[in-house]
Amino acid sequence: MYTMPTLKDLLPSKLHDVLERANICTIKEISILSINEMRKFTNLCNEDILLIKNIVCHHFCPKIITSDLLETDVRITTGCDALNDILKGGYRRGTITEVYGESGCGKTQLAMQSALNNWQKGSVLICTEDLFPVKRFEQLKKGLLTYNPDIDYGENIFVEHVTEAQDLLSCIRVRLPKLLTKHKPALIVIDSIAAPFRVEITNYIQRAEELREVAVTLLKIAKIFDLAILCINQVSASFNENVELLPSLGLAWSNMISTRIWIKKTTSCIDVRTITCDNTVKSKGEVYIREAHVMFAPDVPNSLIKFVITELGIIAI
Incomplete structure (x- = not known):
């Protein structure tokens, strides 16, 4: 540790x-x-x-990072070319990127696609809600541009399942550094960061301390091992009429992340056959369009992409 x-x-x-x-x-x-x-x-x-x-x-004292260093920084692919473009290459190493949105908007799809597209370098998936969806993983790997049925794409993808805040702390403080030292993956995904802290508890001071310790430890790991961290977050209702939903965990957590992406459902539909040029996409009929908004980032402007979710993963339109 x-x-x-x-x-x-x-x-x-x-x-x-x-x-x-x-x-x-x-x-x-x-x-x-x-x-x-x-x-x-x-x-x-x-x-x-x-x-x-x-x-x-x-x-x-924290190290000073100039704009020149940011421009030459090596990014970690998101698995979606359009999202890579607006993030100037993908998730930034040494930082925490948060993706939040309502249930069913595509957060987990993006998390799995990001982990899968970094299979050569290695990825870590920490699941705190549901068990790892093996069936969906098998579908997504067929959407890789260089898909080869003879390759074991799960060989360098390490999965852990925890449900409690203390278990998550133990995982990232003890087991995770040992794994990172041995295998040196490029991406850590936590889906979701909010679930262990949204259980019914009365000791809110302890909850805040545990959340801060998780964030600080993740940042140390990102810096020491030179990797990117993607945290999926849930949403809470907003009392502000001008804001639909807010990411969970409050201001203390928001101050620890570098990039925030909001995935939003829309009511517009599109036929997936109109956005593909081959017959490998099996999903037929109309699907709802989603939007991924970059809410803030240190080196990229606020922007958005539109995408749909097919059997082979996220496809930008």
């Missing part, structure tokens, strides 16, 4: 003891106190204080 180093681990023992006696025990205090203030509290010389501040800055 990966753990962040503590001040005691990083600082020379004599300096750490002096800080403890002065009751300066947190990274925040070391960061915001001036040199004069720390000298007053600890009687340390300027050189020692600068050494402490430099160590803390080096190990705990």
Whole structure:
């Protein structure tokens, strides 16, 4: 299990003891106190204080990412070319991407298609609601452009099923890092992130702490192992007349994600035979059109694509 180093681990023992006696025990205090203030509290010389501040800055301050780095960043495919285009290549490594929407809008379809299209690099699917839909997986793999019936596409796709928040925490803190160290997949999918936290509980403080720990741990994993994380989220009713639905888990969770995509049902229909040029699509008749909206992202504008769901997966129109 990966753990962040503590001040005691990083600082020379004599300096750490002096800080403890002065009751300066947190990274925040070391960061915001001036040199004069720390000298007053600890009687340390300027050189020692600068050494402490430099160590803390080096190990705990977030790395600066410029726009140049974002442009050259390697993306992870979503499995849908149109969605890749509006995301400038797909899901960004080192971040959490959230997909939310009402039941039956196509969230799980996108999650499975994303995992399947990254089968060569490897994917991890953590299911928190239903068991892994093996039958649907067998249908979707036939929609791959390079489909070969002799290839085992599930060989590099690892599936775990958990239902409780504590089980999810245990999975991502202990079992997941071991798997990532050995196999180095490119994508982690959690479907859904909300289910373990929407059970009937009364201790909302504990729920918030567990949710924050899950988010922080996922971000650490994404950074350390240089992979993308896709979290499927449920929706809640909105009291705002101008907003139809809101993603679950509130503002605390929203602050931890980098990209948010809303999948929305529409009342428009289309015949799938009008958008395909071969006879491999078996679904016939009209299907409802869905929309995928990029609600926010650090490096792409708000935009949308329209798509339908067929037996072979998501097809943009």
